Each structure stands twice: as structure tokens, then as C-alpha cells.
Amino acid sequence: MRVTKERVLVAMSGGVDSSVAAAMLVEQGYDVVGATMKLFCHDDDLPDRPCCSLDSVNDARRVCQQLGVPHYVLNLESAFGRDVVEDFVNEYANGRTPIPCVRCNTFTKFRDLLVKADAIDATWIATGHYARTVDGVMYRGVDHSKDQSYFLWGIHRAVLSRMLLPVGSQSKAETRRVAHQLGLEVIAEKVESQDICFVPDGDHTKIIRQRLGADAPSLSPGPFELSDGRVIGAHDGFARFTIGQRRGLPGGFREPMFVVAIRPGDRAVVIGPREELLGRGVVAREINWLVDTPPVGTHVDIQVRHRARPARAEIVRLDGSEIELALDEPVSAITPGQSLVLYDGDRVLGGGFIERAAGQRAPLPVRAA
Amino acid sequence: MPAPSPIYLDHAATTPVRSEVLEAMMPFFGPRFGNPSSMHRWGREARTALDEARERVAHCLGAGVDEICFTSGGTEADNLAVLGAWHARRNAGRNAVVSTPIEHKAVLESVHQVKREGGDERLCKMTRDGVVDVASFAALLGSDTAIASVMWVNNEIGTIQPIADLAQLAHQAGALFHTDAVQAFGKIEIDARKIPFDILTVSGHKIGAPKGIGAVYIRRGAVVEPLFHGGAQDRGRRPGTENVASVIGFARAAELAVAERAEEWSRLERMRNALETAIVARVPDAIIHGRNAPQRAPHIVNVSVPGTDSESMLMALDLRGIGCSAGSACQSGSITPSHVLSAIGVAPDVAGSAIRMSIGCLTTDECIARVADVFPSLVEKARGVASAARAS
Numbered sequence: 001m002r003v004t005k006e007r008v009l010v011a012m013s014g015g016v017d018s019s020v021a022a023a024m025l026v027e028q029g030y031d032v033v034g035a036t037m038k039l040f041c042h043d044d045d046l047p048d049r050p051c052c053s054l055d056s057v058n059d060a061r062r063v064c065q066q067l068g069v070p071h072y073v074l075n076l077e078s079a080f081g082r083d084v085v086e087d088f089v090n091e092y093a094n095g096r097t098p099i100p101c102v103r104c105n106t107f108t109k110f111r112d113l114l115v116k117a118d119a120i121d122a123t124w125i126a127t128g129h130y131a132r133t134v135d136g137v138m139y140r141g142v143d144h145s146k147d148q149s150y151f152l153w154g155i156h157r158a159v160l161s162r163m164l165l166p167v168g169s170q171s172k173a174e175t176r177r178v179a180h181q182l183g184l185e186v187i188a189e190k191v192e193s194q195d196i197c198f199v200p201d202g203d204h205t206k207i208i209r210q211r212l213g214a215d216a217p218s219l220s221p222g223p224f225e226l227s228d229g230r231v232i233g234a235h236d237g238f239a240r241f242t243i244g245q246r247r248g249l250p251g252g253f254r255e256p257m258f259v260v261a262i263r264p265g266d267r268a269v270v271i272g273p274r275e276e277l278l279g280r281g282v283v284a285r286e287i288n289w290l291v292d293t294p295p296v297g298t299h300v301d302i303q304v305r306h307r308a309r310p311a312r313a314e315i316v317r318l319d320g321s322e323i324e325l326a327l328d329e330p331v332s333a334i335t336p337g338q339s340l341v342l343y344d345g346d347r348v349l350g351g352g353f354i355e356r357a358a359g360q361r362a363p364l365p366v367r368a369a
Numbered sequence: 370m371p372a373p374s375p376i377y378l379d380h381a382a383t384t385p386v387r388s389e390v391l392e393a394m395m396p397f398f399g400p401r402f403g404n405p406s407s408m409h410r411w412g413r414e415a416r417t418a419l420d421e422a423r424e425r426v427a428h429c430l431g432a433g434v435d436e437i438c439f440t441s442g443g444t445e446a447d448n449l450a451v452l453g454a455w456h457a458r459r460n461a462g463r464n465a466v467v468s469t470p471i472e473h474k475a476v477l478e479s480v481h482q483v484k485r486e487g488g489d490e491r492l493c494k495m496t497r498d499g500v501v502d503v504a505s506f507a508a509l510l511g512s513d514t515a516i517a518s519v520m521w522v523n524n525e526i527g528t529i530q531p532i533a534d535l536a537q538l539a540h541q542a543g544a545l546f547h548t549d550a551v552q553a554f555g556k557i558e559i560d561a562r563k564i565p566f567d568i569l570t571v572s573g574h575k576i577g578a579p580k581g582i583g584a585v586y587i588r589r590g591a592v593v594e595p596l597f598h599g600g601a602q603d604r605g606r607r608p609g610t611e612n613v614a615s616v617i618g619f620a621r622a623a624e625l626a627v628a629e630r631a632e633e634w635s636r637l638e639r640m641r642n643a644l645e646t647a648i649v650a651r652v653p654d655a656i657i658h659g660r661n662a663p664q665r666a667p668h669i670v671n672v673s674v675p676g677t678d679s680e681s682m683l684m685a686l687d688l689r690g691i692g693c694s695a696g697s698a699c700q701s702g703s704i705t706p707s708h709v710l711s712a713i714g715v716a717p718d719v720a721g722s723a724i725r726m727s728i729g730c731l732t733t734d735e736c737i738a739r740v741a742d743v744f745p746s747l748v749e750k751a752r753g754v755a756s757a758a759r760a761s
Contacts, residue, residue: 038703072680074703075704116680116681118750119681120681120684120685
């Protein structure tokens, strides 16, 4: 007779990864409970979003029905609005480029959902992320091209020993294969969502406008400047720009120009050639460790962007929740608001939100008072 | 040890079709399939059955047969009452609709629709006990009021509204009075000859008839504009081929409900009291909403336990085989905070922990004992967690 293992609450988006995660856990004998989080409401203006829409909830429900496990829809709208959406809007207002998936994982999935897991006596919490946790340590997903550990550094370390990430040990192709094997045809070939789930049509200015009004400074006209201070044009809102961006900049330069800094104080978007994007160090805040805090002087691999190649760096300063690293080789487009994640090979050490690049050739962006 | 059989505590949401009802309906899916509007023998047979069913439903409500109109359910009936009456009267200087903030969404959204169409929406105040503040209700009525609509029994907290008094107040202002009696039917005596409501709506699936059938009582002389346009069925008030089988089932269910009403009330009341007593004894800070209302229907217990949340409790109960509900479910199935509890002044965090247990035909004393037994342990779990989360 098959012995049922402990209960696991699986966060299910209705996509292939979390559906297969749930199915694999059922196969492994866990007492699976599926849950889809309702995080925001698009009203009627977005009938077919790939994620978080009514259809996605229905897909997750159908998968659970097929697996013979209960499924619930949990309303985490107000907490998500506070912890994720509000921060997202504020970060843009401060001239930064937020990474809401990190905060959703940190606060919504692996904190708020965990409270629900506790209430139903679930020992484990599972998602369809491509990462691995072994004995309370987090590693990159086996399929490096799909690795999502970049978004998971913020989780409370104690939670790691309760996480199950079944698809993190296989490739996406294998995940789809398993979906077919298990007869989950509903979701097996679903298109992967690339957008931020609560941003309609990939246009993040819409949500800024909704929350801060059409006359928000971040959506109001401001100057394009070169790093020597020369004004060379005007833009229609610095929230439309991110560090390293080329699109939408004035033309007429001999070499390709990029956004190298955003100054919300005077709404300036500073542009410059490729070399002005290079940073030799990075400062991050809200640092969270998934291992014992390593000492200053430790050499680590760092990643400043999803899917970027890791770079070698040395921890040169640790100051409460702030960290500074010196890079062995310069890295391009270190973007305030994005994540800095520290690795030792495949092992995730911790991470933080990028405050600024250090040691850039261009003058540092002046932060708003 | 086999798992104990599941316990259904959501009778206010829906009930199973009674075997007598199903039996009565069966011929109308088979040999007696005719369209009541047809002149041939098949049509005549269906027409006769329909007319007879209408008589029986009318009898259950103290109404005349010409005062009963069948609908697809409570929601359509409520829409027909509120919008139909307002559409019929708005051009005669009666552009306002008076209602309460604790109505079922079927009424509340109809009232909002009146506003969207240019009417005047007025919602009265509620007491903390979940009853209409009569003075505030009276103050909203005037010579411009087309219709006032107040539910008889609230579907979330079970409080009974003083329908006779409110209907009289409405009439004094020359307004029609509608009551959504979906939760009252089969619990409270409904007699159009004794209580002066003008329009009343009931639903089949709350009393052992199938989903998709309801009825609206429209007092002789009260005019409502139809929602749909088509044939002359139901005196033109509800065009469309009649749902004969469901009407037959509804009539049977209504008769049974009325016949068993008094006895079922005492049975439910006894079990409800036992459940509430047990919960409060074992979870002393549990809050039972609407408990202090002068009158309550006997089938609804709405309880908040501070420090827990509705969703966690509902999941935990379901995983133990106990089906309850909370607030109103949105289209995705997730729970939104109860508009009823907030309207009667319940603090958001308390409202956010409310769960509704509604008892009925499937409930036995043994069910109550088991729920009373399991509930405190689930509370402890949900609470232990909540306080741990606060501490961290």
C-alpha cells in the first residue's frame, strides 16, 4: 500500500510548470493541495492575459480535478497591492527599474501563502520555479537557460527547508514531456508568459498612470542630457526608460547611445555611449542571506540581471542591510531597482536590490532628495 | 479507519434536489415534453401541468394564479422586480429606488443599474444587529420613490427584516414594495394576504428544486416592465418557452417546504443553537454576527474568530470534509470581503475571518457534534500561525 507523505500546498498559476510540479508531487505520494492566488483584478479590460486571468484559474482547477486533489482560489489582492504593486510604482517614480517578481516571491508566495499552508497543516510549500532546494540550501535550476533563482533570493532562509521545487531538477522540455505523459493536455503546450503579470499589455506606464495620475512627474516631460550636462532634447516621462535602453533616444550621434542614468529630481534622462554603461562595482540594499553571512573579502559570482552571465566580484563592504562589491571585470548596465544575486557556482548565497553602480566612469546619478 | 462522511454546511448556497421533486419532474423530460403554447394534445398536456403547478405555487404564497410569474431563478426575479418596477414608474415622477446595503448582489446590482440608467439610488442605514434602521429607511422614501426593496432574510447572517412595517412605510409614500424572500421561503410563513408586499421573489434550488427556476409574485395592479422581449408567455412579463419540468419540480418542492416549515424550523433552530453554544463555549472570543437581532432565521450561523482568516478556515474545514462559505465568491472563486458585514459596522479584520455555516435538509445532530468538535482545533491551528506570523 502506498503511504501518503505530508501535505504540500502547491501555488498553481495554471501554467505548465506549476501544473507539472503538482502532478509530480502527486506521483511522489504527497498529499497535494492546489491553490491559485488571485493577486489583482483587471476588471474587464484584459480578457486574455496569459497569467492570473480567469482562464488560468480554470486551467489550474481542471488540472487539480484531473489529479484528484483539491484546488482553492486565494485572494491575496490587498497584500499583493501593498507589497508588490505599490513598490513597483514607487520605484519607477524614483527613477529605478523595479523587479516585482522578487517581491512577489519574497512576500506573497513564500510568506503570505505560507501562512495559509500552516493553517491547513501543510508541511511543505511548492511552486513551479526552476531552482532547487536541498537541505535548506538553494541552487540554480538544472536547466541554466530556465534558471529562476535570480527571482528567489529574498525568501526567508528558514523557509528553504519547507520548499519543494520539483521542476527545478529538469529542463523545460522535460517538463512539457511530463505534462503529456501525465495527460495534462490542457496546459502542456501553453505559451510561457514573459510579461509582468499585473502589467497590462507590457505597458507599465498604464499602471503608474492609474496609481499616481497622468500628471505624475515620472510621466511628465523632462530633458535628455549628456553626462557633461548638455541638454540635447526632451522626453515624455523618465518612467519610460531604463538603464541600457536604446529605443526612444535622440539620434544623430556617431556611436550608439544608451540611457546611462535617470535623475528623478530634475526628471533628466542621461544618455551616453556604451562605455559609460560600464560599472566596476555595485551597491545593493535590503540584502538577504540564504547562507551564513560571508565575510568581507569573500569572492563570489554575481548576477545583476536575469539571464546575464555571472561575473566574479569581491565583497568589499557589509553594512547592515547594505553590501558593496568590486567587480573583477566591468559589467554593463547595472540598473538600480534590479536584483543583485550572489552565487557560489550553482549555490545561491543571497541577494539584494541594486542601489547604484559603483566606480562608473560617468558621474553617479544624483538621487532625488 | 474509513474517513468520516463529508458534512455539507452550505444550504444557503444551494440544496440537493429532493427525490419527490425529481420524480415529479421526470415525465416532463420524457413523454410529456410538449410546449405549453402549442394547441395540440402535447401542448395541452404541458399547459395543464404548468397551470396546475402555478396554482400550487400560488397557494403556497397566498397568491392568485395571475400573480405568479416563473423566472430562471432568484437573480432574474430580483432584476425583474427592481428594474421592471422602476422602468414602469420612472416617467411618472418616480425616479428613486430605496433599498439596503445588505441586499443580495442580485438586488444591489439592479439598484446600481437603476443609478447607471439615471435613477436615484438610496440605501438606508443598518443597525449593528443587522436590521434595517427603520427611521433611516422612512426618511429615504418620498413621492419620488418608484420602489423600495428589502430582503426578508439576509443570506449571510440570517437576520429577519420587519417586512410588514417596511411595506407599510413604502405604501405611505406611494412606492411599491419588493422583498427578496429567497432565504425566507420554507423558513418563514409567506402569505400575500397577510403581509402587504407588492412583489416577492423566491428561488427553487434553495428548497430542493433544481437550479434555474424561480418565481416572482406580482400583486394585481402592480406593473413591471419585462426584462426580455418575445412571446406572450406568463402574460408577457416573462417571454420564452416555459421551463415546464422545473416549474413542476418547483411546485412540488414549494409544497413540501411549506408543509414541513414549522417542524423544520424547530429542528434547525435546535441544531443552530447547539452549534452556536458549542462554538462559543470552546472558542470564547468567537463573534456570531446577527445573533442579537430581534428575529433570526434558524439556518444560518455566521461566525468570526479574531486572529484567523476566512480563506484558511474554509480550506482547513474543507480538507476535513466540512463545506462552509464566506462572503461572496467572485467569478474566479476567490473570496471578497463581505459587503453585508461591513454595512453593519463589523471591523474589516473581524469581517475577514467570518465564515458562514448554513444548515438544512442534510444536517443531523451528529453533523453538529462533529463540527463542534473539529472547529476549535482548526481555529487553534489558524490562530497559532497568525500569531507566530505577527511575532516574526
